[in-house]
Structure formats: structure tokens, C-alpha cells
Amino acid sequence: MLEKLNASRIESADLYDWDELVQEDRVHRLIYTDPAVFAAEMTNIFGAVWVYLGHESQIPANDDYITVRLGLRPLILLRDAHGKIRALFNRCTHRGTTLCRKDKGSARIFTCPYHGWSYLNTGKLRAVPWPDGYACNFNEAKYNVAQVPRVDSYRGFIFATLNPEAPSLIDYLGAITKPIDEWLDRQPKGRIRVCEANRLKYKGNWKLAYDNSGDGYHVVFSHRSLLEMENRQADVANKGMSYYKGSPDTAPMYIAYMGNGHHFKDKRPNIQKRAGGLWAVEGPAPGSEHYADALRQRFGAKAEEILDLASSEPVNINVFPNFSLLGNHIQVFEPVSVDETNVTWYGTAVVDEDNALGGAVDEINALRMRTQEQFPNFGEVDDLANFEEIQRGLACQEDEWIYMHRGLGIPGRVKTDENGIITAPATDEVFMREYIKEWKRLMKATPKLVVQREP
């Protein structure tokens, strides 16, 4: 049936001349404003590529679940009774009713509130009220809950795709696994725990957030109020992202395009590589001085590396289309409609079961919660306001183009290494040009998405 649906639908490939809409130096406003493009993206992007759904620490035990979305499809992401991670369509096979209406919990059985059909958390139909009123055979697979056929994790990060033709997750992530590994490996045992979120939304297209995720050009302008704020009392005005002031293009930080739409802005080279180097530039947070003094008294010089765990890691690791590691956050982009997007900044805490931190884990987490609240409160809100103003500006129908050509055509500025990784100065828009090429390739494709059901 799904095959027939694919054939009868207007295919994305036929919707537009994509080469006209996405050019080398500019893109057409329609890719941000046209509901038909958005509808096609929900298949060709948020369906056909690996999309981030959640972190394993959000479903630590068997039968734990959270409700999430894959594009617009509501899902129950769970660890079933046998420990297998599954992404069930959150929809009763009978009449389509939402099966699970909570954000999170633990359940071995999901019972539909409407007519009482119940399912095991493997997705298998368990029971139907008054079955003798049915002539059918409920053992047929079609009565089991539909689920995403491919769900896989990379070091705790859970991704899923409906596309049987997609590469493996590890191949899809490719070169971006290196910065992901480095981001994790600065934590004890390379582990983190998701701990609630700063949840924001804006009236604008989801790609405006992804365009921004690697953008080093906007920082001193869009975040001017934050930079002034966090340096208002510093003896030396070097807190936070101060290294963007002056001439960011000659600083050692850089932007790298890593393939498959992923990109990586690495600001670490701007920070002194020493224990306490990150803490030294962390902006003031509630409890900063108390915890720093207390840890230094107890641990001496070793306190500095513990304090670095409460400091923002200066990276933006952006995995197409909806996942970003920045500072200590996991940022998730969730399209709602062509002009509305949720951006959720999940906080992460340090996990230290082996007590590598000598009992300091609770204190460092208490501090880390406060440092993480800073950027969503005082930085992200201004970006989101600017995204909304872009969406507003794009209502000017006759002014069709949006530019992304910073760095284009300047000899020696953009470099490609032997592995195909493209690097450029931090304010360069090369990452936009490259990821949108990948977007265009995907929009031209005709993926055949499938669901799976328990046999």
C-alpha cells in the first residue's frame, strides 16, 4: 500500500527545478516559505535520512519510554521489555488514536484509551475487546503497531530512519564522529545524562536554525547584548565568545564541512589548552565563586579540570538535519510547520559512577546546570528573534534570493583535505553552501520509505 501511495503522491523531485532554487551562491526564498517544500522535506529529509530522536539516558531501564517526533510523525521511543530500543508510531492500528499521551514514563503495555486495544511494548497487538465480533485473524502482522524499521545509536545518541536504502548510521555520521567522540570523552567514562531542557520555539522555518548552527559571522552582532553582559564586570574582557571580536577570520578557530550535511565549528584552538582553560573564560554563573573556591580547597590543582566540566565546550557539532552538540547542550531542531520550529536545548549532566571526580560530581553538576542556562536565556532568544525577522522579510515575494556566498571565490580561503573535509575561516558560509547541496540532492531523490511491524 505504501508503494502505491509513493507512486500517486506528487514526488518532491517533480515539485520544482531544484537547481534553480539552490544555486552556488544563493537560495530562493521558497525553500523557507513554501508549504509544499516543507511537506516534501517531511519525507525526503525527515524520513529518508537518519534523524536524531533522543538519548539513551532518557530511557535507561527496560520499559522506559519518551514520546518524540520523526518529522511530524508522533513516536514512542522506548526500550522494550527485552531491552531493545524501538521507535513505535504513536498511533493505534485500529482508528489511528494517539496511544500514549505522556511525555515519559514506564510501560510494558500501551492500551488505547478509545476502544481498549492493547499492545506490548514490542509493538505486538496483545488484546482486542470482545474479539468474537471480528471475523479477522488478529495474529496478522498488519494489526501490530507500525514502527520505524531502522533505529540505531551512536554512543548513546539514538537516530532513526524510514529509508531502507540509507547508509548505516556510522557511515552516515562519517567524519563528524570524531568531534562527537571528543565532546563525549572529556566527560568521565565518556558518558552524560540528559537533564531536562531549555525549550524554545520560533515562528520561522527549521533551516534558519540549521543555517545558524555553524554561523560564525552573526556572533558579535546577534549576541552583542550577551557579550557586553558577560564582560560587564570582568577585569579582562575575555569571557564567553569574546574571541569573535576584532578579526575572527585570522583567529585559529575554523568551520569545517564534514560531509552528508554535517558541519563542525571548532573554537577550541582559540582557548588556552590547559587545565582550567575553559573555566577561565566561562561567564559568571550562580555559585561560580563558591564552587570554584570549595573545589580548589579540596582538590588543589586538580580542581581546574573538574571546573572545566562545568564550562562550555567551545564547539558546534551539527549533524544534519536536526541535532547539534554545543557547549554542554544537545540542541534538537524540530519542525512544526513551514514557519514554526521548536528548538530544544537539552541540558547534560556529568555521570561519575566510578567516582573519578573524588565526590565532586554533584557540586560540578549543580554549577554545570547554571552555566548551561546562560546561553538559552541571554543568547539564543536573540537569534530566534532574528530568525523570525528573516521569515517576516521573506514575505517580500519579488525579492527572491538569500545569499550565502561569504568566502566564495576568494583564492586560498577554502581548503579541502584528502578526506574531502572542507575548512574555512570561522565566519565563512561555506558550510551553508555545502549542506544545502546535500539538501538539494535529497530533495531530488525519490526515497521509498517503509514501516515495519512485528511478525
Add this chain to the structure above:
Amino acid sequence: MQTVHDPTISSYYVNDELYRNLVENFSDWQREELAIAAPEVRDRFRLLLEREARLLDELRFDEWLAMYSPECIYWVPGTPEGGDPRREIAVSFDDRRRMEDRIYRLRTGYAWSQAPKSRTVRMISNVEVFATSESAFRMVRSNFLISEFRVDGTRFLSGWCGHRFVERAGRWEIQVRQVNLIDCDRNLRNPSIVL
């Protein structure tokens, strides 16, 4: 404990003890037997809440900050039960310095989320005052409705506030203010005003 550090420039009072006190004592104070029915007491605190609302509506932030103790907390939980701010991030959890940061940022002229500024009117109602085991403290619970107009329309933010007041030198100061949005665990559009 005596204040030896200026809380406007350093943060020593946000420590394990403060967090423990908030987690253990801030949810459990709305006990019927501690409710104070005396109209003059309820009026006194209702007037303070109304004044706070007016100062925020009029962006009179210096006077607003002056209503708070030097060592104070402005807390907007991200979970309906308040959560444990040691283990979870909140919508906001500001100490004195970060409250001043918040105001400073809004005044730079470059806080684009507030350029143009929101216009707000706040309604405060259902004010209940509770005694605590210490005579110098009062807990006040109130409901709020903020109408916020900005650029493309008016929206409503609602919820309830828990204020902990402390009496100092004959004046009731706000020591902790917990703002519980009814949709605190949902994605919020432009949460850039002081609630």
C-alpha cells in the same frame, strides 16, 4: 550567616545549603494550618506583589531589584513540580548577579528579542499568605496572568508564583521568587521578559 561577599559581583551564597533548602522546604509550605487569614497581613503582601507587578510592567528594574534581599533567587522551573535545580536545568535560575545581568542585557539596546520591547500588563490574584516555622519568613502563593503584546500580537503567560519574604530591618524583602508557568515544560516562544 554574615554576608562577607558582595552578591552583585560574586556568587558565594548559591551553595549546597541553599539548594537543599529550596528542594526540601520550598514545595511543602502551603499547609492549611499555616495559612494566615488576617486581612491586614494578606493585604500587606498583596500590595507588595502588586507593586512588583507594576514595576515590571513599567520596566522600572532598579526599583524591582530593590524589593529583593541582597542574596536572592529568581527561579522559573522547567518542570511542573519545580524539579531539583542541582540535577536539572531550569527555564531560569538567577542569583542576584544574574538578575542584574538580565537587566543589564535588556538595557544594552542590543537585546534583539526585546527590540522592540514587549508591552505587558500583569494581573495578580488568589494571594495566600502562609507562616513558616521561623517568624522572620512568610510564604506567599499567588496566581498571575501576563498579557504580553509584541510585534505581531498579544499572548498570555499564566501560572502561579511562590514568594518567600524575609523581614529585615523592619522591611519585608523578597528572598526567593519561584515563577511556575503552567506550560513550563513546553517550548516557549521568546521568553525574554522578566516574568
